[in-house]
């Protein structure tokens with residue numbers, strides 16, 4: 133199996149370009165990111181194959197399905213399980229893997245060692261870029277979906293091939309021979325022991341951890357731990373959270389994300405979907421399914437699963453003249469800014485030729501996506517659509533926000549520059565996601581730009597229903613005074629010269645990140 137280190141990336145969704153229907157000489161081809169789920173069917177459709185297909189569809193990724201078992205299952209529990217013959221599972225695997233360009237295989241219920249065996253054989257014959265193993269063993273209702281007979285083949289042969297495994301606390305305990313896991317400290321030590329079985333990354337899920345007010349998942353990459361916290365949502369609709377999390381990781385990997393970014397997006401997706409569906413009623417039992425398609429009904433909360441206001445913390449805006457002056461490409465500038473801690477990137481290229489800009493923007497999308505950082509394009513809606521950027525930033529004399537929204541669709545982020553309370557209100561009414569406010573201090577980057585000062589910034593923050601990022605003449609020496617205004621919806625600062633009109637972008641980004649972090653801590 134190829135390692136994830138060499139992961140390829142491409143514009144991944146089926147939105148990106150349209151194939152020409154009329155030309156006969158050159159056929160335009162769209163690459164679609166593809167996941168194959170190898171899992172069991174849940175007749176209640178909250179977990180298993182049905183959840184996997186829904187998640188991938190919601191994330192813009194194609195999902196093929198090889199069924200290992202059929203369960204008679206509802207919100208009250210699992211009534212019966214029927215295993216498919218291993219030979220027939222193998223037939224399905226061959227059908228899909230010999231025909232499709234599968235990027236990532238995700239496994240769920242693998243109910244017998246013979247079925248794991250045919251999976252291993254097919255994976256050696258048809259390598260894929262990444263393998264996500266969700267070691268499903270017991271349903272939340274307590275029914276055994278895969279018994280102890282699968283433990284040894286899991287430990288010895290499947291886990292060593294996995295890029296990531298995602299056990300819940302019970303599954304982690306079973307894989308480790310029954311160790312006690314009841315605290316986050318015990319989850320950490322379980323993650324470490326599981327890592328020694330060979331997977332490249334381990335995520336121990338804490339949805340079922342007793343007595344915790346947070347829902348904590350522990351991620352281990354072999355060196356470092358990350359604890360992913362989210363408030364525990366009070367709902368009965370948690371059936372299928374595990375399948376959803378693993379499939380969302382697979383979908384993000386298929387689109388080109390690195391592992392930690394994929395896991396973070398997946399955790400946020402589960403959290404947003406659970407929150408959105410916490411009071412729906414489907415079925416009469418204790419374990420209801422939730423709604424994966426919130427994007428169709430509540431676009432704003434869907435956007436929040438990829439963009440959150442805190443992403444505005446250190447907002448880097450590129451400038452073609454500065455890159456030319458320091459003789460570096462946009463791509464190198466963006467790489468250095470991200471490495472130094474930039475949390476969102478905007479490409480603002482006023483003089484670039486369209487064709488060249490588009491190619492550069494595509495490369496920047498790949499870099500940003502693999503680092504889990506959103507990329508916005510200034511003003512050029514056409515470029516944003518063509519390179520599948522995460523959104524745009526527009527000024528008051530650019531295209532109006534409601535039109536931008538209708539062109540970009542519900543999933544994309546829109547930011548607007550606002551100097552007055554009225555403009556801030558309008559931006560909110562038109563469906564923007566954040567506003568940029570300034571110039572806070574005088575600047576040379578933008579000619580004839582009125583300075584609003586810290587007082588003007590404070591007024592706009594008070595009036596704005598949207599998160600605010602401050603812009604204009606901000607750098608290491610005055611960033612603290614901006615943070616110090618202490619308005620809760622002021623989420624960060626946007627900078628141009630302070631990063632890009634500098635000899636070393638990386639060093640300046642690191643310094644500014646440190647200054648902002650310290651200022652935030654103190655105020």
Ligand SMILES: Nc1ncnc2c1ncn2[C@@H]1O[C@H](COP(=O)(O)OP(=O)(O)OP(=O)(O)O)[C@@H](O)[C@H]1O
Pocket residue numbers: 179270271272299300301337338339340347348349362363364365366367370371372373374375376377399402403406
């Ligand atoms: N009530 C909740 N509120 C917020 N997040 C939750 C809640 N329950 C589970 N999660 C999150 O959902 C994800 C799946 O975790 P969980 O431990 O429930 O997996 P699982 O037991 O394999 O799920 P399944 O119900 O599919 O068997 C984790 O990221 C976990 O933190």
Ligand SMILES: Cc1ncc(CO)c(N)n1
Pocket residue numbers: 171172173174179180181203205240241268270271272277371372373374375
């Ligand atoms: C088929 C199936 N797979 C996985 C799970 C775990 O949620 C389930 N309940 N049912």
Ligand SMILES: [Mg+2]
Pocket residue numbers: 272300339340370373374
């Ligand atoms: Mg659970």
